[in-house]
Amino acid sequence: MPSEIADYALLSNCRTAALVSRDGAIDWLCLPRYDSASVFGALLGDDAHGSWQLRPDEPDAVAERHYDGDTFTLVTRWTTAGGVAEVHDALTIAPHTVAVVERIDLVRRLVGVSGSVAFTHRLRMRPDYARALPWVRQRGTRAEPELVAIAGPDSLVLRGARFEPEDHSHRARVTVAAGDVHDTVLTWHPSHREPPRRLDVAAALDHTRTWWTDWADRIDVRDVHRAEVVRSLLILRALTHRDTGGIIAAATTSLPEQFGGERNWDYRFVWLRDAALTLEALVAHGFLQAADHWRSWLLRAIAGDPSQMQIVYGIGGERDLLERELESLPGYRGSAPVRIGNGAALQYQADVIGEVLVALHAARDAGLAESAFSWPLERALLGHATERFDEPDRGIWEIRGEPHMFTHSRALVWAAFDRGVRAVREHGLAGPAADWERMRDRARAEIDAHGVAPGGWFTQFYGSTEVDASLLLLPAVGFCAPDDPRMLATVAEIERTLVVDGLVHRYRTDTGVDGLGGDENPFLACSLWLAEQYARSGRVADARAMVDRVCALANDVGMFSEEYDVAGRRQAGNTPQALSHLALVRAADAVHAAGGRG
Incomplete structure (x- = not known):
């Protein structure tokens, strides 16, 4: 039987990764790339599925x-x-x-x-x-x-x-x-x-x-949770392919979000959203070259017609990520199915273009020069966003249920056009800024009219009164101020409905919106997004307490998985999770900026 998820440490050469248990067993290794087939697969079964143990007699x-x-x-x-x-x-x-x-x-x-x-x-x-x-x-x-x-x-x-x-x-x-x-x-x-x-x-x-x-010595280090932030940035680099520049979401597949449930997914691919957020964290800490490397990857991956853009690609920009189930691996402690590939590649997620343009604009502000094709790419993406403006999507959480007009997605549509306007007016690039400004204003007016509940908080999607932890990101992309009354009401509603035992769930699974059975555990990135929001809205003590709480859940070598099972006192989901680590970096930066130094 494999060890607890938190008992594994990561090895990486920035081309592939291995997981080593406290007991000295390498139970996960894919060769030669992160997304190659496993040679040691005991993590999703037992020793019979491949392992290399080295320990004293x-x-x-x-x-x-x-x-x-x-x-x-x-x-x-x-x-x-x-x-x-x-x-x-x-x-x-x-x-x-x-x-x-x-x-x-x-x-x-x-x-x-x-x-x-x-x-x-x-x-x-x-x-x-x-x-x-x-x-x-x-x-x-x-x-x-x-x-x-x-x-x-x-x-x-x-x-x-x-x-x-x-x-x-x-x-x-x-x-x-x-x-x-x-x-x-x-x-x-x-x-x-x-x-x-x-x-x-x-x-x-x-x-x-x-x-x-040498890489770590270049980190622009802040005061809050210094060791944890440095290790998180190192993990983000460890999940970045050295040759292609692709940034994977996690080193594993099919570690369960709910033990014994069906929420098992392959995260060994490059999500544009996660990669863009990772890029922002790296740029904020002085790694502008990483932005250039990933931008080159992006140009190769989505070259051609923007209407064919996917939200997730292979490490080299591969498009065929056919999702299928393996019979050869029984799953982590019996949690089946084990999946390889990811069906989310076929989804439309309206927020992704916004995430990409926000990250590239941050890199531009930090001094990254335009390449011959970078701005034409962004203009093409804005054209695609215009064409699909009125289309519902599957949202940041890649729901398998019916598409909706998710408020977070609509705010990132707003952000996409906002960054287009700013690129023209602040950086002197050529483009139809007036047209993009009209689209930006349409998105804001639509959210104001349909994305706010009678109680005054932003909603998960139009027509709903539920909240979603992704709404915590609205101030981060500039859609509203952290102390906007609607944002404060959203935080209060998230605290009332999504915070359990001091940690934050993504959304309520019992509404059926995601089209999946079962439940899930608190999502570590969401807890850190709440900490970031606390810090930016003046609740610095609460922000510091949340960051401290989440940092206490890291394993002995500073790794976070995707979720945390509070009742079982154990990490859950794929590991190490890039989104968890970059959310820690952002939250710690926000606490530092708010004066909440250690």
Whole structure:
């Protein structure tokens, strides 16, 4: 059975990611990309679906872990009766001279600290989401053993420890004394090529550490929850593909929003909305180059007719994200179905163009120069927004029920035209600003007339009196002031109906608006959006308290999943969730700006 979701730590080389449990098991690894098929899939089943465990033989060994500074090299220190030793786990970052198609290296380094500690590797490789049993053979010499596994297009080479077969799995034992260092490296490469040369582990780990720390040193750090904000920005970088610039929503698929329920989705793709919000957070902390990289990705992904724009793409800009269910993986602790692909790619979500234009305008304000195609792209997107102005949508939460005129979506339509007008009038770009201003004013008048309940709060959608946590973002995009009476009334109604045990739900699921059965847990990003709103409307103490409350729910290495199960006291949903981490950055920034320093 997999560990609790909060028991996993992230490894990343900005091309793919692995999850390592407190018990030393790598239970999730997709190769060679975040959205490739898993080689280790025990996270969505058990050891039979692929896992690589490395821990001391002593059953009472005690583990403590941390990242090696501002990196994603995980150091797990094991204390046993016979001694102390560490496991250093890392997906190494190759120099730019090494193309992604050549190799991916996962290092597990044993370091003896004191005494003597015996470790056992338990390895079960199950490529293609556990649908393939690889052909495995021994190569190399006794001094330099190699275990080679091939399944279709993928080949894995294990070097370091000597693995012996055991019932369709492999084991290796290694004992380290004080001062000993023993490396085992799993290398992925295309199966039609010869295995790449052995990794220079010391050099690779050193380069990886330097790469991460150089990136972290450029962070423009604020005072509020400094460590948590830095780690969140690092996680956002860890979810950004180094080559394409695509920013994925999470490193996993199908971790349940409700344990035992059907709300299991694949988040290993690039949502324009989430990526745009991530971009804003990175730009706010000094990473203008990230904006340029993602803008290039965007231009490639949606090149052509804007009417064919999707709201989510593959990491390289792929459009075919056919959603389907896997029978080979039973689900996290039995929570089925396990889905790959995402049907939201076929939805119309009216807010997305607004999110993109808001982010690009923030980058423009920060000094990002226009490329040859960037402003023409934005003009084309505004033309598309004009054509679909009166069309209902599926909203920010990608409902599977009937489309509506969601108030949040309509406010982002307003924001799209607002940023078009400002681009012309503030930055001197060419465009029909008067036409866009008329469309902007239409959107505002429509929301004022149809998006406000008799009680004075903004509504989830036209004709409803329900609220939705996404309404907390209206001041952030400039639609209204944080202390607008309608906004304050919206906050009060959210506090009355959506805040449970101090955390915020996205919306009430019992209304049936989302077209799904069951319930869900509080959404961490929404709780942080409320904290941001508190800070911007003068409730700084409440904002600080909410940020503190959410930060206390992070795991021991600073990771948040999507939701939090208050009754079960456990994280829920896909992890690490970009939206949760960027919402923390925004909330902490808002508290800092309001004078709520630590």
